[in-house]
Amino acid sequence: MASKIVTFTLNGRETEVMVKPLTTLAKALREKLGFTATKCGCYEGNCGSCTVIVNGEPVLSCILPVEEVEGQNVLTLEGITPAEGLHPLQQAFHENFAIQCGFCSPGMLMVSKALLDKNPHPTQAEVAEAISGNLCRCTGYDPIIAAVLQVAAGSNGNQGGSHE
Amino acid sequence: MSDQALNTVGKSELRRDGLSHVTGKTQYVDDIQFPDMLYLKMVRSPLHHARILGIDFSEAEKVPGFVRAFTYKDVPKNLYTILCLIGVGPDEEPVLAEKEVLYKGEQIAAVVAQSEEAAIEAAARVKVDLEELPAVFDVEEALKPGAPILKPWGTNYFVYEGHHCRRVRYGNIEQGFAQADYIVEGCYEPKPIEHAPLETTGCIAKPEANGRITVYTNTQALYFSMDNTALILNVPFNKLHFVGGTVGGGFGGKVDVIVEPIAALAAMHTGHPVKYLYTREEEFHVSSTRVAYRIYFKDGVSKDGHIVARQVTSYADSGAYNRHTPYAVTKHAANISGPYDIPNVHIDAHCVYTNRVPTSAMRGFGVTSASFATELQIDKIARKLGMDPFEIRLINAYRNGDMRPYQKVVGDATLVEVIQAAAGMAHHPLSERFQAMNSWDRANSPARPEPVSAEKRS
Amino acid sequence: MAKLKGTGISSVNYPTGMNLGGDPTQALIHMTTTGTFVISLASCDLGQGLKTVLAQIGAETLGVPFENVLIDTGDTDTGPHCMGTFASRTTHRAGNAIIMAAQEARKTMLEIAADELEARPEDMETDGQGFVRVKGSPDRKIHLVNLALAGHFKYGKTVAGRGIFFKPNLGIDPETGKMDPDSTEAHACVMAEVEVDTETGEVKVLKLQSVYEIGRQVNPKLVEGQIKGGSVMGLGHALYESTEPYYPSPEHRPGGFFEYILPLAPDVPEMEIRVLEYPSADGPYGVKGFGEMTANAPIPAIVNAINNALGTEISTHPVTPEIVLQALDAKQSKS
Numbered sequence: 012m013a014s015k016i017v018t019f020t021l022n023g024r025e026t027e028v029m030v031k032p033l034t035t036l037a038k039a040l041r042e043k044l045g046f047t048a049t050k051c052g053c054y055e056g057n058c059g060s061c062t063v064i065v066n067g068e069p070v071l072s073c074i075l076p077v078e079e080v081e082g083q084n085v086l087t088l089e090g091i092t093p094a095e096g097l098h099p100l101q102q103a104f105h106e107n108f109a110i111q112c113g114f115c116s117p118g119m120l121m122v123s124k125a126l127l128d129k130n131p132h133p134t135q136a137e138v139a140e141a142i143s144g145n146l147c148r149c150t151g152y153d154p155i156i157a158a159v160l161q162v163a164a165g166s167n168g169n170q171g172g173s174h175e
Numbered sequence: 176m177s178d179q180a181l182n183t184v185g186k187s188e189l190r191r192d193g194l195s196h197v198t199g200k201t202q203y204v205d206d207i208q209f210p211d212m213l214y215l216k217m218v219r220s221p222l223h224h225a226r227i228l229g230i231d232f233s234e235a236e237k238v239p240g241f242v243r244a245f246t247y248k249d250v251p252k253n254l255y256t257i258l259c260l261i262g263v264g265p266d267e268e269p270v271l272a273e274k275e276v277l278y279k280g281e282q283i284a285a286v287v288a289q290s291e292e293a294a295i296e297a298a299a300r301v302k303v304d305l306e307e308l309p310a311v312f313d314v315e316e317a318l319k320p321g322a323p324i325l326k327p328w329g330t331n332y333f334v335y336e337g338h339h340c341r342r343v344r345y346g347n348i349e350q351g352f353a354q355a356d357y358i359v360e361g362c363y364e365p366k367p368i369e370h371a372p373l374e375t376t377g378c379i380a381k382p383e384a385n386g387r388i389t390v391y392t393n394t395q396a397l398y399f400s401m402d403n404t405a406l407i408l409n410v411p412f413n414k415l416h417f418v419g420g421t422v423g424g425g426f427g428g429k430v431d432v433i434v435e436p437i438a439a440l441a442a443m444h445t446g447h448p449v450k451y452l453y454t455r456e457e458e459f460h461v462s463s464t465r466v467a468y469r470i471y472f473k474d475g476v477s478k479d480g481h482i483v484a485r486q487v488t489s490y491a492d493s494g495a496y497n498r499h500t501p502y503a504v505t506k507h508a509a510n511i512s513g514p515y516d517i518p519n520v521h522i523d524a525h526c527v528y529t530n531r532v533p534t535s536a537m538r539g540f541g542v543t544s545a546s547f548a549t550e551l552q553i554d555k556i557a558r559k560l561g562m563d564p565f566e567i568r569l570i571n572a573y574r575n576g577d578m579r580p581y582q583k584v585v586g587d588a589t590l591v592e593v594i595q596a597a598a599g600m601a602h603h604p605l606s607e608r609f610q611a612m613n614s615w616d617r618a619n620s621p622a623r624p625e626p627v628s629a630e631k632r633s
Numbered sequence: 634m635a636k637l638k639g640t641g642i643s644s645v646n647y648p649t650g651m652n653l654g655g656d657p658t659q660a661l662i663h664m665t666t667t668g669t670f671v672i673s674l675a676s677c678d679l680g681q682g683l684k685t686v687l688a689q690i691g692a693e694t695l696g697v698p699f700e701n702v703l704i705d706t707g708d709t710d711t712g713p714h715c716m717g718t719f720a721s722r723t724t725h726r727a728g729n730a731i732i733m734a735a736q737e738a739r740k741t742m743l744e745i746a747a748d749e750l751e752a753r754p755e756d757m758e759t760d761g762q763g764f765v766r767v768k769g770s771p772d773r774k775i776h777l778v779n780l781a782l783a784g785h786f787k788y789g790k791t792v793a794g795r796g797i798f799f800k801p802n803l804g805i806d807p808e809t810g811k812m813d814p815d816s817t818e819a820h821a822c823v824m825a826e827v828e829v830d831t832e833t834g835e836v837k838v839l840k841l842q843s844v845y846e847i848g849r850q851v852n853p854k855l856v857e858g859q860i861k862g863g864s865v866m867g868l869g870h871a872l873y874e875s876t877e878p879y880y881p882s883p884e885h886r887p888g889g890f891f892e893y894i895l896p897l898a899p900d901v902p903e904m905e906i907r908v909l910e911y912p913s914a915d916g917p918y919g920v921k922g923f924g925e926m927t928a929n930a931p932i933p934a935i936v937n938a939i940n941n942a943l944g945t946e947i948s949t950h951p952v953t954p955e956i957v958l959q960a961l962d963a964k965q966s967k968s
């Protein structure tokens with residue numbers, strides 16, 4: 012089957028990628044475009060580590076064909092990292108030791124950002140629910156929930172972050 | 176050293192790798208790419224136990240992008256055992272199966288192709304002609320006469336210096352049982368478990384211009400993996416260069432040296448970087464698991480709650496091969512008396528082979544099962560005697576100066592303090608007798624040291 | 634049918650290290666012209682924070698700020714041998730190796746400072762802030778950068794050190810099992826509170842209270858991270874996880890996260906943690922290894938709590954709803 016060009020906005024920048032049909036967004040980002048902050052723990056839609064944000068919604072990039080994001084707005088962890096310093100969620104994850112091996116962290120950060128963008132002051136149960144599709148084998152989730160709640164407590168709902 | 180004198184030890188310094196983790200800049204094996212990289216996929220046994228009659232690669236070779244296939248004939252020293260570096264033997268696991276497969280999922284042949292898709296397709300088209308053989312899955316069945324024998328030395332157990340099990344003998348077990356007021360028996364069976372690190376096991380082996388091979392790997396033990404790889408490939412150790420140290424979760428699952436030797440072999444033969452990264456399904460179906468055990472207890476207990484004798488017969492399911500399980504069983508045998516002072520102990524811990532995915536190291540190595548069994552057993556004793564679970568543990572807790580069943584004097588015991596603190600946390604009242612206990616209250620205990628700082632710090 | 638609550642405890646030990654082939658690990662340290670100390674190793678960080686705690690141990694012994702120490706690990710061409718990251722050994726083993734190397738480097742560092750400050754090496758001390766100074770006269774001091782430059786370009790001295798941890802292997806007596814397999818023992822007591830639905834067999838862990846004694850803590854937040862992470866892993870082992878759910882039958886093996894159940898964020902119970910510190914004699918600054926045991930202790934505590942709630946004798950894990958319902962049936966047919 013012939014390859015085709017897919018065009019979308021990636022972290023605020025017009026991006027083109029030439030892919031074979033059914034190439035996933037995760038593979039396109041990681042292998043074609045070199046955006047490897049998005050990690051893949053299963054490549055089959057069951058761990059959440061590959062979560063990116065498309066038009067404000069968290070999606071599993073490992074099972075989404077890249078053709079589906081034609082013309083859409085895709086945000087990855089690279090896109091929320093400011094030129095200097097850290098996004099408040101990144102800062103909170105760092106300070107709360109919400110990271111151990113770090114493999115789940117990009118997905119956790121993206122799903123948390125999507126949550127806070129919609130619901131700036133979630134309860135503990137709402138945070139747990141929001142990240143319940145993301146597996147972490149290291150931290151026991153507790154420090155991750157604490158980090159998200161800390162950001163929520165300190166914010167008015169505007170998460171800053173570039174390329175919204 | 177007093178705490179005031181400490182500058183950074185004791186402080187919650189932020190993680191050194193924190194910034195790279197939260198920005199996604201940490202590089203794991205799957206993040207490394209080379210333009211001329213090849214992909215390795217395994218042809219695996221679909222049966223639990225079978226004789227290999229033939230392998231046919233002709234259809235696989237027709238797949239566009241197919242580069243090469245490897246069988247055991249390509250592996251210079253195909254038989255190995257991981258712990259051979261420290262004298263454990265004999266070699267018994269093939270890198271690629273030779274005449275027989277002993278578990279479902281065992282590696283038979285490796286296929287290397289220019290894309291992952293082509294490698295998957297080619298591996299699927301390899302035809303392996305197998306004759307199914309009877310399989311055994313139960314550790315006790317495996318030791319009975321008539322069970323299919325899996326090992327060339329004629330038994331289904333690892334031989335510990337001439338014995339069929341790891342033995343621990345301390346005191347006099349018969350006298351211990353004679354002194355006891357009660358006998359409490361139990362059988363405990365923890366099941367096998369997957370490590371499930373979020374990053375799957377894998378590596379990329381890359382040939383360098385100077386003839387060396389660089390292996391980017393997520394092993395938990397760089398030298399261990401490198402040394403075993405050099406032995407298997409029969410190359411000088413300095414031909415290999417292992418790079419890693421950043422692991423996306425290990426938990427004992429990444430110390431088996433399965434992916435590196437075959438990827439390095441393929442790199443040497445093709446002149447290309449070769450990637451061998453487990454899929455999540457491989458991680459579940461063919462990577463080692465935590466050891467499953469069946470553990471029989473017979474404890475002699477006195478009326479006042481002291482365990483005076485313990486006899487344990489334990490069967491560890493090693494699966495088809497050794498990996499790290501023979502040593503796990505030794506650690507299990509040493510710790511199956513728990514953190515308790517028991518004067519008469521008799522342990523037989525068996526490392527048994529079955530037609531199952533090999534088991535190996537996992538967080539808690541041999542002790543997870545021991546802690547599970549001893550802690551359920553002591554509760555069972557407490558129920559029988561109508562005793563409080565905290566108190567029965569305080570009565571039996573080992574003290575400094577006591578002797579462990581493996582004949583090492585206890586020197587770092589703090590179990591009494593830990594249980595007392597836990598009772599306090601749970602608002603579980605302890606009578607004065609139990610509050611007065613401490614880990615240095617034996618006649619032969621050394622002097623009681625001062626604890627440090629924990630309270631001060633928090 | 635009802636929801637029944639129960640509590641259970643476990644008290645456990647965990648040995649630090651194994652004793653195969655002496656269980657060695659090495660470290661090399663050298664100071665650069667900028668006053669930075671590079672600690673070269675081949676030890677792997679699995680996420681537990683090894684790179685951080687080893688930098689702390691190195692900085693402590695050298696007497697320099699944490700920021701002045703770099704950990705260079707993960708490359709067999711530059712890092713000396715490490716047995717590997719397992720057996721709760723690496724902070725203990727690599728930490729000891731680093732202390733040995735750091736003491737040697739520190740000695741030369743103090744000699745250079747003494748020469749520069751025209752004093753005796755035995756009168757030198759570090760302030761942990763980046764200076765070496767004369768004891769008793771805090772104004773007579775030299776900054777690490779100046780010290781490093783003097784070492785390199787004036788005295789021609791390497792500020793460097795070598796370290797190894799090695800525990801002679803005495804073997805195992807095959808008859809009695811007499812052995813010395815470990816260096817020190819950490820301890821824990823964990824209490825679990827559960828609620829069991831006797832209709833569905835489902836178990837919810839409501840609370841895990843943990844007391845650990847692990848020698849001296851190098852980094853309390855990293856310690857807490859291990860305890861929390863291990864608690865939740867132990868919860869998964871106790872209730873959900875098995876690669877062979879009908880063991881010893883090999884059928885129905887899960888092949889992905891869609892079939893193998895791991896604990897998720899909403900499963901996390903209330904956790905309370907207390908850490909006691911009785912420094913070990915041979916650990917670096919009294920460290921005991923404890924990373925692994927944090928998954929061990931919760932399992933029997935949870936299963937004991939389930940048996941406490943139901944009056945059953947469940948003796949396996951995971952305790953799936955099926956196991957709970959079978960145990961209730963067994964209990965009923967007995968009575």
Ligand code: FES
Pocket residue numbers: 050051052053054055056057058059060061062071072073074
């Ligand atoms: S990699 Fe996408 S869900 Fe696991």
Ligand code: FES
Pocket residue numbers: 109110111112113114115116146147148149150373423424680
């Ligand atoms: S930090 Fe390792 S999986 Fe979450």
